[in-house]
Amino acid sequence: MRNVLNTLRVLEEVAARQPIGVGELARVLEMPKSSVQRALVTLDTAGWIRPAAGEVTRWVLTTKALAVGSRAGGDLGLRGAALPIMEDLRRHTEETVHLTVPEGGKMVLIERLETDKPVRTAMALGHALPFHASANGKAVLAYSDPELVGQLLGNEMPRYTDTTITDPAELRAELTVVRDRGFAVNRGEWRSDVGAVAAAVLDGNGQPIASLSVNIPIGRLTAESEPFFGAAVHAAAATLGARLG
Template sequence: MQNVLNALRALEEIAALQPVGVGDLARAMELPKSTVQRTLGTLSEAGWIRQAEGTPTRWVLTTRALVVGRRASGELGLRDVAVPVMERLRSHVDETVHLAVPEGERVILVERLETSRPVRIVLPLGQQLPGHASANGKAILAARPDGDVERYIAAGLADFTDTTLTDPERLRAELRAIRARGYATNGGEWRSDVSAVAAAVLGAHGLPVASISVNVPTSRMTPELSADLGARVAAAAKEVGGALEHLRQTP
């Protein structure tokens, strides 16, 4: 049983830290390197993880982990609907477009369409995004009931950069502004080099099932670009939400 628990813990840590080496993973799991090395060998043989390119050896999740997660959350249907809309959005703005889904209190990146520009934002699939310090996270948080927001705030607002919203009242005001304009913004609040806009995809009962974002290097983001991208991403999220509603109503 302990071996199974170690494997599951390793998958969670790899998803959060990837690409990650055995030493860093052992420290994160607080286990001996020899134990973690055996666990990595088992997961690799089973096809759940693979070695990243380059040296030293570091590990990343394979698509098997993503597919299982998508099946568990019903995200495969979401992806089928969302990707064509995301592709049109990317063709118009030529910036990186992301799809993220809520998982409990977490927001997880599940799809990425990259820009053709040489300077770009690249986040690994499976990346956990902070609810209060990322555009995707804030878009989803703003679409949740007030009780969910208060539980999130009560758990503590981690500080990532000089612009992270760590004051509860400022975050509440920001969420009200997001609801009013229809999209969230992030001006280097999680990583100083990353700016973004995002809008929630609403499902049954008006609750968020995903968010779509456009991510731009902070050096390229201007107020005018943010407003333009915000309008586009809000329209894209609304289109995906409408398509999902049509699927639910189709016999």
């Protein structure tokens, strides 16, 4: 069982950081190189990954992962409804737009539309974001059951950058602000060079089922642009929620 779990961890990390080599994987996952290498061989043999071009062996996903992911039926209706709204949001903001859903205690990226600007953020589909250090996560937490929020705040929250919120009282205050204004902001709290503005997609009972976000290099997230992105993403999320019924 441990070998299977380790192999899946390696697959997830390749998806998040591709192209990536065995040494970096071992450091990130805190696993012995020999264990990582066995997992890579298994995934390569099964057709999930392949070597990237170059003299040093680094690994990337194959299209098999995309084929399997496209059959994840639970999110297909959401994605189908979201895509035209995401396209309108991208056109309006001229920035990269993400659709994420809460899963396994994190926010998982299930769809993205990229900006045409040469300097942009990049994230692979299937990548998981921490609740407390992402705009997507904070947008969902702001409308989540108090029990779920209490569980998160009761555990240690990792610090990713100098701006990551790790104090429970500070995060609770932040979530109150998110509810009041209708959108959450990530000012380099997960990656110091990446900013985002997100709003929760609510179902008919007011429960968060997803979040839409505008994702930008931190230099383009300013005091002037933040309200513009916030209003745009809030309106888009409300439209998607209404469309889903």
